[in-house]
Amino acid sequence: MASITPLSQSQPLYEKTQFTLLKKPQNQFCSIPFSRFTQSSKLSLKKSRMVVVSATTAAEKSNKRYPGEAKGFVEEMRFVAMKLHTRDQSKEGEKEPEGQPMAKWEPSVEGYLKFLVDSKLVYDTLEKIVEKAPFPEYAEFRNTGLERSEGLAKDLEWFRQQGYAIPGPSAPGLNYACYLEELSEKDPQAFICHFYNTYFAHSAGGRMIGRKVAEKILNKKELEFYKWDGDLSQLLQNVREKLNKVAENWTREEKNHCLEETEKSFKFSGEILRLILS
Numbered sequence: 001m002a003s004i005t006p007l008s009q010s011q012p013l014y015e016k017t018q019f020t021l022l023k024k025p026q027n028q029f030c031s032i033p034f035s036r037f038t039q040s041s042k043l044s045l046k047k048s049r050m051v052v053v054s055a056t057t058a059a060e061k062s063n064k065r066y067p068g069e070a071k072g073f074v075e076e077m078r079f080v081a082m083k084l085h086t087r088d089q090s091k092e093g094e095k096e097p098e099g100q101p102m103a104k105w106e107p108s109v110e111g112y113l114k115f116l117v118d119s120k121l122v123y124d125t126l127e128k129i130v131e132k133a134p135f136p137e138y139a140e141f142r143n144t145g146l147e148r149s150e151g152l153a154k155d156l157e158w159f160r161q162q163g164y165a166i167p168g169p170s171a172p173g174l175n176y177a178c179y180l181e182e183l184s185e186k187d188p189q190a191f192i193c194h195f196y197n198t199y200f201a202h203s204a205g206g207r208m209i210g211r212k213v214a215e216k217i218l219n220k221k222e223l224e225f226y227k228w229d230g231d232l233s234q235l236l237q238n239v240r241e242k243l244n245k246v247a248e249n250w251t252r253e254e255k256n257h258c259l260e261e262t263e264k265s266f267k268f269s270g271e272i273l274r275l276i277l278s
Contacts (some may be wrong), residue, residue, distance in 0.1 A: 073247035
């Protein structure tokens with residue numbers, strides 16, 4: 001049996017006591033330094049947050065309502081177009097006016113003829129495109145009652161009979177017609193934007209401009225350019241419905257692309273309009 005040395009015979013407890021330092025046991029299952037573990041955890045958390053934010057953003061985009069969307073795509077186009085008007089043109093306008101306000105315009109017959117000739121070229125082009133219909137949806141806009149080429153031809157003939165020389169098309173009209181022809185072959189959404197803005201703008205602001213010019217240089221004569229067969233409001237509504245129907249087959253991205261073309265449409269038409277003052 002093992003003997004037990006009496007405590008009194010043993011060495012004092014606090015003298016020469018030998019301490020053995022125990023080594024920290026190696027973790028066989030996790031050899032990754034803690035700093036690296038925390039960095040990895042933070043990265044994973046960041047990634048997970050990014051995924052959540054991305055999913056939320058995508059959901060928000062899909063649920064986003066565009067101005068006018070509830071009434072149909074034509075209302076979206078109208079909303080964007082009105083924002084590009086000046087304050088003196090529309091209460092919804094946001095653009096700063098360039099040049100003289102229309103009330104102070106001093107048009108000339110020669111300048112007005114240039115405007116009419118270039119306008120006819122643009123309407124000729126639009127009508128030929130929808131007749132040819134490189135994209136099937138264009139055919140929806142044949143014989144809408146909004147066509148202007150025939151009326152413009154009659155007006156130019158009237159001026160000729162009054163002894164005025166009819167000029168050839170100028171750069172603004174030629175450039176716009178060429179652009180429309182190229183656009184119609186490859187980009188139906190953008191083309192529809194120009195179609196809408198050209199016809200609908202003429203039925204509103206265009207008529208007002210026609211009256212102002214007629215008062216100043218034509219003894220208030222109303223040109224055929226500003227006359228329609230039938231109820232204009234109903235003709236516009238019919239085309240509105242056709243436009244909304246066509247746009248129902250577009251993605252949101254295609255609709256946005258159409259809306260983005262509005263400013264370019266205003267640029268081209270504005271250059272032609274300014275011919276009145278040339």
